[in-house]
Amino acid sequence: MENVWKIGSRWSDDGKRDSSIISIFRRSNVVFLGHKNCIERFKNEVKKGDYFAIADGLFVQSVAKATSDPIQLKELIKQNAIKVKEGEPFDLEDDWGYGVKVKIVDLPKDQMLNYKRGCFFKANSIAEKVKKLFNEKLEHRMDITAKTCRIKGKQGECNGKESIINGRTRYVIPVYQREYSWGYEQIKRFVDDIFKGFWGVDRKIIKEPLFIGTMQLSYEKYINENECEQDVIDGQQRLSTIICMLKYLKLKYPSAEALKQIGSLDWIETRVNNGKEEEYLNTMLSLDCLNNTDLDTEQNQYIRSIAVIDECFKEMTTDNEGNQIAEFSENIDSFVEYILNDILFVVIETVAGLSKTIQIFNTINTAGLDLNGDDLFKVRLYEYLHDIKGLGEETFNEIGEIYKNVKTRNHKWRKTHNWDLIDIRLVRSIYKEYIISKYKLPTSLYAKATDTFFDELFDVLLNVQGHNDMTGVERVELSLEDLWNIIEVACLWRGSDFRNNDEFIFYTLIERSRYSRYLSIAYLILLSNKDKQKEERLDEVYCVLRLLCRMFFCWSIMYARQVNEMLSLMRNIYNKTADFQNNKEDICSSLTEKIKENDNRMFRTNCIGQPIADNRVWKDLICLLSDYMDEVEVGTPLEELKDKFEWGYYDIEHIHANCNEKEGTDINGDLQNSIGNLMLLEYDINRSIGNLPFKEKKERGNNKLCYKDSCFAVVKKIMQEENWGKEEIEERRKEEIEKISRFIFEDRE
Structure with a gap:
């Protein structure tokens, strides 16, 4: 005990x-x-x-x-x-x-x-x-107070406003905050606002109070009777800029009497970036003169800020000839007193654990932390690892390394590609599914949005509040190792090209189906077999995608929407992927059986052979698979196949144009809009030929685009026909139904 x-x-x-x-x-x-x-x-x-x-x-x-x-x-x-x-x-x-x-x-x-x-x-x-x-850990406390504060009032004068610089409070920027980052535009706007408040537009001293927003602080943490600490939850950018300005004023106007009441500037401390940010802050505070800082090369953002402040002051306090404006030089003390007394904050102090403190911040919605789902995940994961698992503050920097690694990988990838290889949102999405699968959590959780899932998961793990549908999540153990593994797997999958035509069509049919979300099963399979060689791991993924593409093809053209039967089946499949090696046979068997359920005349006639022109998914899947099988027959290389099936490259062509009276209008709508009369055709050719008769679509003069200009195998096949009417359409529909059925139901590994 x-x-x-x-x-x-x-x-x-x-x-x-x-x-x-x-x-x-x-x-x-x-x-x-x-x-x-x-x-x-x-x-x-x-x-x-x-x-x-x-x-x-x-x-x-x-x-x-x-x-x-x-x-x-x-x-x-x-x-x-x-x-x-x-x-x-x-x-x-x-x-x-x-x-x-x-x-x-x-x-x-x-x-x-x-x-x-x-x-x-x-x-x-x-x-x-x-x-x-x-x-x-204060998670059952939520106390909030608010007060108006200034930077530092004159001794003995309060007027209902407390001072930020009060001689007893040390402000701590906690480890989960981001680095000081205000740049030229933010600082210039801040300085401009101060001067407008001091002397308006006419440079006549008016000292109009300036409100610069809210700050959110933690409750006071005791040091001794005369000293305490408070964490800066929101407002560190403004607070850091203020300390830079006070340092600048001390260096620029060392004899100003009003500056003497400030005392030392050691009332702010930053624990960000593993001590590096504190080093930058201390270097700035130790400056003994205003150097000409090169803003393009200076790495210390605090010193860069002083240089920007200096530039802004010169612009605001000198005339066109560069001479000091008397109205300012003669009233330095008045200007300093204005900064100390008349710049106002509303300070919100919270007594709560970190999770509830962040919730309060999110509700206030001020401009400090960028609390999108990715940043909130970082803070709450740190809280979990720090509070529940007992890891040190360095853990936040270790989490930061994961985020940095993602950016580094993308930067390297972007040198040869025009898309990102990976992002944190994808990592979190994979992690959600991995957690549900590994811990056999309720399958309904797969339907939760990633942000919602992690919000509720952390609520339970951190004892903030319970959620009725999060049954069993108390068993979940989070780790940084999981995230590193997910990054490796995500980069492996997204960075791997198709090795043959079959892999390409497996992936593409799923991607174009109503169930494209389930391509993410690849990540879970790869996570389950990370000790195997890359090629063997990819083989196992495509073993499953080979079956999924057939099953999703069937259910995507049977219905005009996703159906619960599929969603329920896939959730159960996902829950078996954490132990994929032992469940592989069971997964493949259940998918095979589901595909066989549709191996019947009804599916062939009423699904593949039905009118499909008015449904984007139906016509795209069926026409794409139709051409793919023709491409395989003529030996189309993989790279050429990928180019042909690119979104936006092709359109769906009605070979017989029933609206053209010269073509004949004897074909009913069902036949007209079936696979017997539809095929892939390049977008620009399809737009060029319009509703011309079949013979003109095949051959046109004056170098006008027509079928003979197409690179699709299915078009070259149709080009062999002399005429195109009801008999040809019915015969082709019959052939296409059998061809597609062979691919779906007579699968050969």
Whole structure:
């Protein structure tokens, strides 16, 4: 059974208030101690899975769960697992203690627990409360408050508006946020708006308050009585631009009195991009002069922003001769005070777990995170791996590598192709079907949209809320390995060309059928046999597609829509693909039996032989298969076949034009619109010949397009006919029905 330990967060012998290292714990996802009287017990008794009540003084401010056994501090430091900022009360030379990796849940003020002093001991009296607080992870809380804030008001002046720079709050841009990315247009618009508010269009100082939107912050996370942290959920682009502007003003106008009230600019921290973004931020904050930054080569976006701000200021504060406008140079302090006091935000603070926090953000729908399905999946997968599986913050960067890999593959692919090889939406779609198949979840879930499926899956896995139709999803285990495997499989399938004509027609008939969605079965089969050689894996896919194309052909021309019988059958087939090697024979047998159900006179006469001209799917499938079999007979190469069957290249031609009186109008509509009188023909030829009589369609003078210009085998076959009337149409219909029936029902591997 897991123990619950109380551990202090002050790194000093006398427990000084300013020695709290809770920020290091949070940033590093580690708790550690160095008290000589406690080290042995910590090392020997703490185990992976134990809980911690992290206390500062007399109360517990955070709870945590160990994701590792105890590790020497020097080893954690060697692993770069302990992340310390300058000025914090821990020296990386203090490597003589022990620590464990943990997942931390910070408590809102109203959930903090009063508890006794001490460095490290068992917290039996609050053990159940600590476990409950950790395991709920605030997912059953949703508290929202809003307030109007300015950047920094004058001391003693509030006027109902709090200050962003308040001397106690450190703003943390969490790991799941994107990098600082505002470019020239956004920054220029921001600076222009500030100057318009300061002196209008006439350059007469008016100081009209400027509202720049909302920010969403987490609840305050306690450091000590005088200091706290808040995560920036939305607004980091504006907040980062503001800190760049304040740095610029300090460098440009160092003697301005109004700037002295700002103090240091160390109140923002970013955990994005595995420390790289923090490095860029600190480099910008350490600038001691305004250099001429080359915007085309500078990689540091914070420094690029300062250069853009400088350019905008020069444009706004100098006249046509480049001289400083007196109205500005004489009122620098007034301008700075305007920025600090009269730029207003609405700050929304939320007490909730990450999933509900993101839901709140999505409802507010401001302009920070791009919460499309792909980005939301990234955040919630990180939350699952971090909170449920106990992985560290580096996991978000590992997820980011998957997204980056997809972009890299597409960039490389695009050098020789005009389409993308893969995208994250496809990866998620495959993952949805893989999860349902692997865990034998209700087959109705296949019909859910990918975004909806993952929204509800994460709701259940993260204990946010239940969904009645998500039965059994508690058993699902998500992993990054799954995603890497899916990417490899997707690239293998989409990057592989057809090896012969049969593979091409199998794929094409499914693609043109009413059931094209089920081409995705290829991914599931490939995932089930990833240890085999590529050619053998592809053979297994086409073994199934060979049967599916025949079955879908039948059901697509029997009905004018998808039918539940097919949907139900395919869901059951999909659920067998996770163990394809053991279920292959069963899958193929069930498909074969389904095809044989239509091997009868009714199907031949009433389906293949029916009038099909008014139904796009019917006429396309039947005419395409008709020509394909003629192409095979004359030995058409694969590449030529692919060109001929390209969408938009061909049209469906009525050989006999009943509306042409010269041709004769003795053929009824059913026969006129049957396969006996229809064939593939190049689009431009079909439009050129219109409703001409048969003989003129075959041969025309003056180099006008006609049948003899066609490359289709079926047209060349028709060209051998002297006349084309009722007798010829009936005979061809009979021949085509038998030819197509042989392909469907007399399959030979």
